[in-house]
Every structure is written in C-alpha cells, then in structure tokens.
Amino acid sequence: MIKLSFDYFSDSVSSPPKLTPPDNKAATEGNTRENVQFYHNVVLENVIETEEKHVGEMRTLLQKYIRPLKNNNILSQTEFNQLTGNLEEIFAFQQKFLTSLQEVTKNSPPQRRMGGVFIEHAPTLKELYLVYCANHPSAVAVLQAKKEELGKFMEYLGAGAMTLTTNLSKPFTRLDKYPSLLKELETHIEEGHVDRGDTQRAIAVYRDISNSCTEVRKRKEMEYEIIHSTIKGWEGEEITQLGDVVHLSQVKLIAQTGERSDRVFVLFQNVLVMLSLGPRLSGYHYEGQLPLSGLTVNKSELENVAHGFEITGNMIDKITVSCSSKNDASHWLQVLRSQIKQTQMVRLKPQSLQISSSQPSISMLSQAKTAKMMQSPLQNKMYKTWSMSCLRPAPPMRPSASERDALKSPRSGRKPGMRRKPDDPVKSEDDQIILRVIEAYCTSAKTRQTVNSYITLCHLFFFIFVLLLFYLLHFCFCFLLFCFFFVLFLFFFFVLLFLFLSLFFVFLFCFFFLFLSYFLLSCSIFLFFFLFVFSHHISF
Missing domain, CATH: 2.30.29.30 (Pleckstrin-homology domain (PH domain)/Phosphotyrosine-binding domain (PTB))
Incomplete structure (x- = not known):
C-alpha cells in the first residue's frame, strides 16, 4: 500500500518571540497598557515577518524550480498539473494577503485591525487550500513515480533531492501556524481594542480551516489507496x-x-x-x-x-x-x-412509461393523484372508459389488440337494465393509476415466466449437447484403443513370422551343409578306393 504523505523537513512552528519590555522601571510602575501595546506590536511584526519569509520561499520555489521544470520534458502536462496543483494561485493570494497585513501597520496602534484582515481573506484562503489539499495524493504519486528523474533535475539545479518535496509541503505547515499566531496576537491585545473580536473569531475560523484541510487530505489519501489498491473479495465491474x-x-x-x-x-x-x-x-x-x-x-x-x-x-x-x-x-x-x-x-427522465422486466418501478405513488403520468403515443390518441371488465389478468401484448379493445363500446359488457352513474374524473384517473400498477406486475410476472422458460430450454439443450459430446469422446477413445491393439497385434505377428522364417532358413542351410559334407566325404572315399584298386592292379 502506498503511503501518501509528504516528508516534512521544513522549519517547525516558530516559538513565540521573546518579549522584553522597553523599560523595567515602567513595568514596576504599573504601566500595563504600554506593555500590552508593546507585546502586541512585537507579535504583529512577527506575523508579518514570517509571512514575508513564507512568500519569499514560495517565490523561490516557483522561479527556481517549478517554472524551469515546466519547460523541461521530465513531466507531461498532466503530471505537472498533478504535481503543482493550484500553487500559482496560492502564491498570488499570499502576495495580496501579505500586502493587506503590511497596510495594517500603517495605521495607528489603536486602529490596527489584523484580525479583520484574517477574517476578510478566510473564504478565499479556505477555497484555495482545500483544492491544494485535495490534489495532495496525486502530487505524492507523481513524486514517487518520477523520483529518479526529479532527483537528477534538482541536483542539476544545485539543490537536494528532497528540496522539491519539502517546499511543496510549506503551504500545509504555514496554514497550521495561523491559529497559534492569532492566539498569541489575541493574548496581547487590549480589552477594548477594536480588533479584539475579529481576532477571537479569526482563531476559530482558521482552526476550522486547518482541521478541514487536514481532513480533506486524509480522505483523499484514503480515496487514492482504495482506487489504486486491490480490494479482496471484490465483485462486479472494476x-x-x-x-x-x-x-x-x-x-x-x-x-x-x-x-x-x-x-x-x-x-x-x-x-x-x-x-x-x-x-x-x-x-x-x-x-x-x-x-x-x-x-x-x-x-x-x-x-x-x-x-x-x-x-x-x-x-x-x-x-x-x-x-x-x-x-x-x-x-x-x-x-x-x-x-x-x-x-x-x-x-424519471425518459418520455414514455417503461416497465422493468425484473421489478416494476412504482416510485412516488403518494403523489400520483396530482402528477400527470407520461403516456405512450397510443394512449394519447384514444382513451378507454374504465370498468370492472378492465381488470384482466394481463394486458394484451400486441398494440393492435389494445386498439381493437379501445374501439369497442364500454356498454357491450353491461347487463340490460343497469344504469351507469356519471363518471367522476378524479376517481377514474385514480382507478387508471391502480390499473397500470396491476398491469405492470402482471406484465413483469409474464415476462419472468417467459425468461424462466427460455432459461430452462437453454439448460435442456445444453445438457443434450454435453451428453452427445461425452458419447462422441467415448467413441473416439474406444476407436483409438482398438487401433492401438490392432497395430500391436500386427507388429508381434510380423515379428514372430520373421523369427519363424529365420529359423527355417537356418535349419535348411544346416541340412544342406551337412548333406554336402557327407557327399564330399563319400566321393573322397570312393576315389581313394578306386585309386587303391587301380594301383594294385598295375603292380600285378
């Protein structure tokens, strides 16, 4: 989870100035009014000095870092706007605010309305700072996404990597100082001073502004975390x-x-x-x-x-x-x-009465007596007098059937001799409203039955399709198994046939070799015997 917060390295809230009376002897003599006025002037000067310092820091930030960054290609226009927010507008406001504070010092001490100036600028300050605080998570996201690029850019300008982050947090710290400065100013103001009431009100107003901005910042940080994090168990669209x-x-x-x-x-x-x-x-x-x-x-x-x-x-x-x-x-x-x-x-914006198929819309029935219900073009052309015969189970689904019913006379359904009372327009209109509600429920029920029947039929076809697919796969499997065993049988058959023929030819070769050996041996013996007899005959 991304931690959305600036690292504050700015100066802490300045402690109240050390107030030293101009003359200890005057203090011992009980010159309380002059001491209070002296303390008030010191606090007033401290407020203006710290405001001048804050405006100077913002001017340096804009001129030295923000505006050169805009002319660079490090950030896109969207990322730059997310990083700076309305910082330029806040700087322009702080300049006007400082000018107003400086104008107060030109008046005599009894007529200095410092609290009035704070009250006068409070609405504009609140509006600007709420926008700046709401943009805070986007600025942090850009700082984290472009951390390396921004760090190199700041080092190129001769500043540290955290300078940009620290200066962008200065408006928050300055806003948090205003209630304490006003409280110190209220402590050293005379009871009957013209600015005492405005100063007391300004304390509450600026404390409320500070709390509101802090709350907006925390809420926007939580919003950023929720939108950009993974929510466990989430269902439906993103x-x-x-x-x-x-x-x-x-x-x-x-x-x-x-x-x-x-x-x-x-x-x-x-x-x-x-x-x-x-x-x-x-x-x-x-x-x-x-x-x-x-x-x-x-x-x-x-x-x-x-x-x-x-x-x-x-x-x-x-x-x-x-x-x-x-x-x-x-x-x-x-x-x-x-x-x-x-x-x-x-x-309610559509111009025709539309009934939902899942649940009829029956909003604001209590106001139906005085509100004119929106009607379809067919209803605008002809009106049908309502009677008890109109309470049918469901309205006709075809406009032609409705048109034929509208052309019929309502008297055809009455028994002879029955007298119809004069129609009451208000009652008839109320009855038509009730009728439309009943028809809406009937139409919705019929639509649901049709949808359910369609869903059941779809389930049946799907089951048949799955069953056929199963049988087809089973047949294919059996056929492949048969082919496998048949090929295996042929393989072993030919192997055995080859072995049999091999043994036969080996046996035949051995028999032929043995026969040839006996034949040659017999011929040799016969030849030897013939030579022996022939040689013996010659000797005689």
Whole structure:
C-alpha cells in the first residue's frame, strides 16, 4: 500500500518571540497598557515577518524550480498539473494577503485591525487550500513515480533531492501556524481594542480551516489507496468504472444486537460501496454495495447512537450508521439525499412509461393523484372508459389488440337494465393509476415466466449437447484403443513370422551343409578306393 504523505523537513512552528519590555522601571510602575501595546506590536511584526519569509520561499520555489521544470520534458502536462496543483494561485493570494497585513501597520496602534484582515481573506484562503489539499495524493504519486528523474533535475539545479518535496509541503505547515499566531496576537491585545473580536473569531475560523484541510487530505489519501489498491473479495465491474468518488469516510455499522463494526463508506454517483479494513491495516475487504435507487436516509433517533443516520430500502434491512462527528453525519445525510434525488430524476427522465422486466418501478405513488403520468403515443390518441371488465389478468401484448379493445363500446359488457352513474374524473384517473400498477406486475410476472422458460430450454439443450459430446469422446477413445491393439497385434505377428522364417532358413542351410559334407566325404572315399584298386592292379 502506498503511503501518501509528504516528508516534512521544513522549519517547525516558530516559538513565540521573546518579549522584553522597553523599560523595567515602567513595568514596576504599573504601566500595563504600554506593555500590552508593546507585546502586541512585537507579535504583529512577527506575523508579518514570517509571512514575508513564507512568500519569499514560495517565490523561490516557483522561479527556481517549478517554472524551469515546466519547460523541461521530465513531466507531461498532466503530471505537472498533478504535481503543482493550484500553487500559482496560492502564491498570488499570499502576495495580496501579505500586502493587506503590511497596510495594517500603517495605521495607528489603536486602529490596527489584523484580525479583520484574517477574517476578510478566510473564504478565499479556505477555497484555495482545500483544492491544494485535495490534489495532495496525486502530487505524492507523481513524486514517487518520477523520483529518479526529479532527483537528477534538482541536483542539476544545485539543490537536494528532497528540496522539491519539502517546499511543496510549506503551504500545509504555514496554514497550521495561523491559529497559534492569532492566539498569541489575541493574548496581547487590549480589552477594548477594536480588533479584539475579529481576532477571537479569526482563531476559530482558521482552526476550522486547518482541521478541514487536514481532513480533506486524509480522505483523499484514503480515496487514492482504495482506487489504486486491490480490494479482496471484490465483485462486479472494476471500482474505477463506478465514476468519481462523491464522499467517503470511516463509520461504524450498528447491528440490532448492538454490535458495532468498522466500515469505510465510499459514495459514488449511483452506488454506495461498503469496505472494511483488513487486519493490521493490510488492505481493504469488500463488504457489499447498495444502489442508490430506492434508498431512503433519515437521522437516527436512537439514544445509544451518537451522530448517526439510518438507511432503509425495499430490498434491504434497516442499516444504522454512526459517524465520528456531528458534521460528518450531517454531510453524509446531505450528500446521500442529493445523490438519491439525482438518481431518481435520471430514472424519471425518459418520455414514455417503461416497465422493468425484473421489478416494476412504482416510485412516488403518494403523489400520483396530482402528477400527470407520461403516456405512450397510443394512449394519447384514444382513451378507454374504465370498468370492472378492465381488470384482466394481463394486458394484451400486441398494440393492435389494445386498439381493437379501445374501439369497442364500454356498454357491450353491461347487463340490460343497469344504469351507469356519471363518471367522476378524479376517481377514474385514480382507478387508471391502480390499473397500470396491476398491469405492470402482471406484465413483469409474464415476462419472468417467459425468461424462466427460455432459461430452462437453454439448460435442456445444453445438457443434450454435453451428453452427445461425452458419447462422441467415448467413441473416439474406444476407436483409438482398438487401433492401438490392432497395430500391436500386427507388429508381434510380423515379428514372430520373421523369427519363424529365420529359423527355417537356418535349419535348411544346416541340412544342406551337412548333406554336402557327407557327399564330399563319400566321393573322397570312393576315389581313394578306386585309386587303391587301380594301383594294385598295375603292380600285378
């Protein structure tokens, strides 16, 4: 998980200046008013000096680092905008703010309205710093992604690798100093001074601004972590496809048994996502989501639930939520009601009455008596007088059938002798509204039956296809097995035949060789005997 925070290496909050009275003798004589005025002037000068130093540091940052970085090819235009945010606008504001503070010193001490200047610039300061704090996670992401390139660039300019990070955090540290400076200023102001009330109000205002900016920074860091991390157990489309985050914070869910569970609520334009933190803050786990359509939120009336609200709906059980503060609970109620209202307006935007096949839309039935329902072109052309015969199980699915029914006289269904009372327009309109609701449910049920029948038929065909595929694979396997054994049989047959023929020819060769040997031996003996007899005959 990416840790989204600047490393603050800037100077710590300056301690109050050492105040020394101009004359110890005057102090011992009880000249309290002059001492208070002296201390007030010293604190006033300290406020202006620290503001001048802050403006000078911002000017150096912009002129020496930020603007040259913009002309370099290290960052794209989008990355540069994410890194700097509205820093140029804050610098322009701080210059005007410093000028206003310096103008105060030109007045006489009893007419110096330093607190009034802070009150006057508070709305603009809050707006600018909230935007800068909201951009904080994007700036940190760019710093981490381009760490090596930015480090080499800063070294090329003769600065350290952390100079850019430190200077980009200066607006945060300066904002945190304002409440303490104003508190010190209020401590050394006379009781009847014209600026005392504004100074006291400025302390509360700037403390609230500082807390709001800190909260926005933390919320945006959490938002960045949720969007760019892997959520365990996530179901459905990617969380980035849900749109922009409208609001998020940590809350507690309270069960009917009183058990409390920590959750992170993330509100998008059309859905409320519920997450939980993993053990040791290792990540986020998916706990579910609630579509905003059909939801209702109300302030909780339970005594044991502080800063809570309740979420109810047609398809869910009541959910009781407890927030960390009253402001957080009020903000959740405001944004949830606003988004639910926008969702309902978007759903009612089509110009024809559309019935959903999964669940009929029956919103705002209590206002149906006075609201004019949107009708189809066929209904705009002709109107049919309502009677008890109209309560049919389901409306005709073809427009032609509806048109033929509309052309028929409503008197054909009545018995002779029955008198029809004069029609009441209001009652007839109410009855038509009820009829449309009944028809919507009937149409929805019939559509669901058709869909279910289609799904069942699809399942049957799929089963038959799988069965045929199984038999085909079984046949192929058996055929291959038969071919294998047949080839094996032929192989052994020819091997045995070869061995038999080999043995036969060997035996035949041996027999021929033996016969030839006996023949040659017989011829030799006969020849020897003949020679012996012939030689003996000659000797006689």
